[in-house]
Amino acid sequence: xxxxxxxxxxxxxxxxxxxxxxxxxxxxxxxxxxxxxxxxxxxxxxxxxxxxxxxxxxxxxxxxxxxxxxxxxxxxxxxxxxxxxxxxxxxxxxxxxxxxxxxxxxxxxxxxxxxxxxxxxxxxxxxxxxxxxxxxxxxxxxxxxxxxxxxxxxxxxxxxxxxxxxxxxxxxxxxxxxxxxxxxxxxxxxxxxxxxxxxxxxxxxxxxxxxxxxxxxxxxxxxxxxxxxxxxxxxxxxxxxxxxxxxxxxxxxxxxxxxxxxxxxxxxxxxxxxxxxxxxxxxxxxxxxxxxxxxxxxxxxxxxxxxxxxxxxxxxxx
Amino acid sequence: xxxxxxxxxxxxxxxxxxxxxxxxxxxxxxxxxxxxxxxxxxxxxxxxxxxxxxxxxxxxxxxxxxxxxxxxxxxxxxxxxxxxxxxxxxxxxxxxxxxxxxxxxxxxxxxxxxxxxxxxxxxxxxxxxxxxxxxxxxxxxxxxxxxxxxxxxxxxxxxxxxxxxxxxxxxxxxxxxxxxxxxxxxxxxxxxxxxxxxxxxxxxxxxxxxxxxxxxxxxxxxxxxxxxxxxxxxxxxxxxxxxxxxxxxxxxxxxxxxxxxxxxxxxxxxxxxxxxxxxxxxxxxxxxxxxxxxxxxxxxxxxxxxxxxxxxxxxxxxxxxxxxxxxxxxxxxxxxxxxxxxxxxxxxxxxxxxxxxxxxxxxxxxxxxxxxxxxxxxxxxxxxxxxxxxxxxxxxxxxxxxxxxxxxxxxxxxxxxxxxxxxxxxxxxxxxxxxxxxxxxxxxxxxxxxxxxxxxxxxxxxxxxxxxxxxxxxxxxxxxxxxxxxxxxxxxxxxxxxxxxxxxxxxxxxxxxxxxxxxxxxxxxxxxxxxxxxxxxxxxxxxxxxxxxxxxxxxxxxxxxxxxxxxxxxxxxxxxxxxxxxxxxxxxxxxxxxxxxxxxxxxxxxxxxxxxxxxxxxxxxxxxxxxxxxxxxxxxxxxxxxxxxxxxxxxxxxxxxxxxxxxxx
Numbered sequence: 001x002x003x004x005x006x007x008x009x010x011x012x013x014x015x016x017x018x019x020x021x022x023x024x025x026x027x028x029x030x031x032x033x034x035x036x037x038x039x040x041x042x043x044x045x046x047x048x049x050x051x052x053x054x055x056x057x058x059x060x061x062x063x064x065x066x067x068x069x070x071x072x073x074x075x076x077x078x079x080x081x082x083x084x085x086x087x088x089x090x091x092x093x094x095x096x097x098x099x100x101x102x103x104x105x106x107x108x109x110x111x112x113x114x115x116x117x118x119x120x121x122x123x124x125x126x127x128x129x130x131x132x133x134x135x136x137x138x139x140x141x142x143x144x145x146x147x148x149x150x151x152x153x154x155x156x157x158x159x160x161x162x163x164x165x166x167x168x169x170x171x172x173x174x175x176x177x178x179x180x181x182x183x184x185x186x187x188x189x190x191x192x193x194x195x196x197x198x199x200x201x202x203x204x205x206x207x208x209x210x211x212x213x214x215x216x217x218x219x220x221x222x223x224x225x226x227x228x229x230x231x232x233x234x235x236x237x238x239x240x241x242x243x244x245x246x247x248x249x250x251x252x253x254x255x256x257x258x259x260x261x262x263x264x265x266x267x268x269x270x271x272x273x274x275x276x277x278x279x280x281x282x283x284x285x286x287x288x289x290x291x292x293x294x295x296x297x298x299x300x301x302x303x304x305x306x307x308x309x310x311x312x313x314x315x316x317x318x
Numbered sequence: 319x320x321x322x323x324x325x326x327x328x329x330x331x332x333x334x335x336x337x338x339x340x341x342x343x344x345x346x347x348x349x350x351x352x353x354x355x356x357x358x359x360x361x362x363x364x365x366x367x368x369x370x371x372x373x374x375x376x377x378x379x380x381x382x383x384x385x386x387x388x389x390x391x392x393x394x395x396x397x398x399x400x401x402x403x404x405x406x407x408x409x410x411x412x413x414x415x416x417x418x419x420x421x422x423x424x425x426x427x428x429x430x431x432x433x434x435x436x437x438x439x440x441x442x443x444x445x446x447x448x449x450x451x452x453x454x455x456x457x458x459x460x461x462x463x464x465x466x467x468x469x470x471x472x473x474x475x476x477x478x479x480x481x482x483x484x485x486x487x488x489x490x491x492x493x494x495x496x497x498x499x500x501x502x503x504x505x506x507x508x509x510x511x512x513x514x515x516x517x518x519x520x521x522x523x524x525x526x527x528x529x530x531x532x533x534x535x536x537x538x539x540x541x542x543x544x545x546x547x548x549x550x551x552x553x554x555x556x557x558x559x560x561x562x563x564x565x566x567x568x569x570x571x572x573x574x575x576x577x578x579x580x581x582x583x584x585x586x587x588x589x590x591x592x593x594x595x596x597x598x599x600x601x602x603x604x605x606x607x608x609x610x611x612x613x614x615x616x617x618x619x620x621x622x623x624x625x626x627x628x629x630x631x632x633x634x635x636x637x638x639x640x641x642x643x644x645x646x647x648x649x650x651x652x653x654x655x656x657x658x659x660x661x662x663x664x665x666x667x668x669x670x671x672x673x674x675x676x677x678x679x680x681x682x683x684x685x686x687x688x689x690x691x692x693x694x695x696x697x698x699x700x701x702x703x704x705x706x707x708x709x710x711x712x713x714x715x716x717x718x719x720x721x722x723x724x725x726x727x728x729x730x731x732x733x734x735x736x737x738x739x740x741x742x743x744x745x746x747x748x749x750x751x752x753x754x755x756x757x758x759x760x761x762x763x764x765x766x767x768x769x770x771x772x773x774x775x776x777x778x779x780x781x782x783x784x785x786x787x788x789x790x791x792x793x794x795x796x797x798x799x800x801x802x803x804x805x806x807x808x809x810x811x812x813x814x815x816x817x818x819x820x821x822x823x824x825x826x827x828x829x830x831x832x833x834x835x836x837x838x839x840x841x842x843x844x845x846x847x848x849x850x851x852x853x854x855x856x857x858x859x860x861x862x863x864x865x866x867x868x869x870x871x872x873x874x875x876x877x878x879x880x881x882x883x884x885x886x887x888x889x890x891x892x893x894x895x896x897x898x899x900x901x902x903x904x905x906x907x908x909x910x911x912x913x914x915x916x917x918x919x920x921x922x923x924x925x926x927x928x929x930x931x932x933x934x935x936x937x938x939x940x941x942x943x944x945x946x947x948x949x950x951x952x953x954x955x956x957x958x959x960x961x962x963x964x965x966x967x968x969x970x971x972x973x974x975x976x977x978x979x980x981x982x983x
Contacts, residue, residue, distance in 0.1 A: 056504060057439050115470045
């Protein structure tokens with residue numbers, strides 16, 4: 001399809017099947033057309049009709065008409081197999097560039113069973129599954145994450161050739177699904193760390209992180225804290241989850257600064273991403289500075305996600 | 319693509335079943351080695367599936383292909399033509415199954431299967447064959463469904479059930495197409511099955527030929543009269559006349575084969591009837607004298623027979639109007655008087671002498687004919703299907719020595735004597751009588767009703783038919799062959815199990831006549847539903863019709879049928895989408911009929927408990943349903959409306975049947 005035509009088609013689809021987190025397939029949304037097998041079947045029927053005409057054989061006519069009528073009946077059945085199916089967007093976790101984005105899609109039946117429903121984004125192979133009557137099935141569809149930022153799932157093709165494979169009923173459904181793609185982490189030397197007034201002698205301190213040297217006291221457990229530092233004795237006494245807090249040797253938290261790096265934007269983001277992951281792994285507080293954006297020093301799952309999100313969306317229009 | 323995937327087990331199973339069902343109707347006309355090939359290939363394919371054997375490699379495949387083609391050529395003498403073509407088709411069907419790997423191969427195989435079913439109709443188009451063919455078609459469809467990637471397609475019976483259901487739903491539309499789709503003339507002529515044994519009259523006759531026919535109970539044709547069916551002694555079905563005698567055989571002269579029609583005058587009341595004749599491989603049709611037909615491409619010939627341009631290769635339906643009292647060629651014989659006086663230059667001297675003697679005694683032709691008939695009547699002539707052998711002077715030997723024979727002997731001898739006496743005469747070959755079938759009000763004429771009689775020509779009265787056999791064995795004409803040969807018990811002696819031999823058994827005879835009636839209806843309304851008959855029938859039902867009318871009614875009728883089917887499939891009036899709720903509502907209605915009605919706000923469990931107490935005999939079934947409903951509705955078990963329906967049906971059977979609502983409703 002040429003560019004303008006494709007755009008018009010997309011616009012038409014968007015009007016006809018607007019994006020929604022839950023879509024019920026009905027006659028407005030289902031298209032149906034014979035498959036190649038159906039075309040071959042029609043050709044075979046034509047040959048059978050020729051034989052019937054030339055041999056003036058009523059039964060040959062009868063068989064040809066029976067199979068022809070079957071083709072028409074199959075239209076209804078193929079359509080019925082898709083009609084009434086409800087597609088719901090499931091969750092989708094963030095991934096890094098180069099990984100496969102995984103979108104969960106839930107198929108629910110509002111009445112009868114639906115057989116051999118195929119889902120996917122062509123030209124990739126479609127995934128096939130059955131939906132029991134009044135039940136639901138889930139499937140996970142993957143889409144390659146090629147660029148950082150939001151990965152929109154786009155229109156999903158839902159099709160069914162059941163029962164005879166002579167016809168295909170399909171729909172393009174936009175479940176309004178998207179997931180965040182973080183930059184690809186690339187290992188490398190972090191040139192410097194620290195606050196605005198960098199002190200050269202402190203180079204390398206970042207690698208030490210929150211050490212086990214100075215026990216400072218107990219604090220409440222937060223997601224992301226290392227389980228190795230859980231105060232099990234306190235837990236067994238019923239005091240809840242406490243974490244043993246130690247003071248790091250270095251006085252300052254590492255400061256991941258975009259401006260301090262060399263190279264093109266993506267390379268810098270990849271490197272920053274790598275260090276965000278590294279430092280989070282070590283439970284070491286750090287700050288992330290991007291042009292026009294600053295994530296203050298902190299630690300934990302939440303902090304990590306904020307940083308990765310900032311990296312993923314850097315430079316993209318909000 | 320899905321076509322690159324392997325073939326599921328169910329699909330393969332159904333293909334093997336379908337293959338057997340497709341081949342069985344062909345068994346009668348396949349060379350026996352094909353059966354061996356089939357069983358071998360099927361066994362091999364099963365072993366491939368069980369991983370006990372490999373696929374045939376290229377050399378083996380090429381060898382099988384060449385071997386099969388060679389086999390077909392050896393057993394059929396050709397690789398083209400219908401007979402060889404069908405064997406090749408079946409062989410391809412068998413070999414394709416063996417080398418089938420992908421879904422695409424399976425599809426090719428399924429389409430080949432449909433063709434093989436279609437070709438079976440060319441050999442046998444009876445009711446039973448037609449009904450049987452639904453089995454392979456269902457199996458092929460089940461295989462097609464089995465190719466789908468669904469858990470559903472893994473269950474053998476549900477695929478077959480779905481296939482049968484689809485066929486049943488296609489049936490109304492198929493009937494509409496069958497009735498309305500215009501029947502075209504053949505686009506090009508195709509060969510017809512050769513090995514279909516056609517017995518029947520031929521254009522030359524020696525007495526032995528008729529004796530041969532009298533041993534066959536095969537159907538020749540059936541006739542339905544409008545109004546009263548005439549008595550059987552008046553049913554002389556003309557096929558053709560034999561006007562050339564070579565001393566042994568009577569045959570059709572080259573003049574009579576020509577196309578001229580003869581002069582005749584309509585007299586008396588006409589008879590209207592229709593005939594469905596079996597394939598005869600001959601061009602002439604059967605009719606009472608003097609017949610006219612509306613069938614296109616059929617004409618009346620010089621000897622008043624009806625003849626078609628092409629041989630009758632499949633069952634043929636035609637309507638005839640006959641004037642039994644018509645005056646035929648009253649002034650002159652179209653072919654010239656000599657044609658009806660031809661005799662061999664020598665032979666049978668005694669007969670010729672006797673003819674001269676008769677001519678002297680009876681100068682008037684009518685008197686002479688009467689005298690001749692009287693001679694057959696009074697002298698000790700006998701009717702037998704086992705005539706004694708005769709010498710080179712066959713007429714002499716029959717008339718003066720053996721004096722035993724059947725219709726062909728009498729008709730031949732009488733024509734010979736009339737011609738020798740100078741009276742133009744010829745032998746008429748056809749059928750006489752037929753069995754009246756009261757359940758369908760028609761006459762069925764079989765090969766053993768074949769008959770020969772005589773017609774002679776007289777200026778003024780034209781051709782007059784006489785039947786010498788009637789003088790010898792009147793029961794042959796009035797009751798049929800069985801009565802005529804009752805004494806010597808030679809009726810159908812070659813086929814001891816023919817139901818026709820047991821006509822005295824009332825129920826068996828009823829059964830036979832009913833079955834024949836069914837076949838006749840099949841032949842008239844289904845097999846004969848071609849060209850002119852379709853047009854006549856449609857015009858009788860709908861008045862004048864044309865192409866536009868046909869097109870519109872096909873589209874309109876088809877559209878409404880599909881619409882009805884869609885309504886039935888989708889049930890849009892059933893707004894209640896919840897199948898569980900539907901089941902429960904039905905449960906409620908069922909119990910309400912037995913005076914247990916759900917209170918407002920009463921939960922399913924409380925209601926079921928109360929119902930179980932009220933109907934202790936059915937408590938088990940009520941609790942089973944309620945438990946299943948609860949489990950599906952609340953406990954998050956997979957919903958299975960089928961299970962609920964099943965429980966509901968059990969409950970319905972357990973409850974006593976109530977026509978009216980219980981008191982208190």
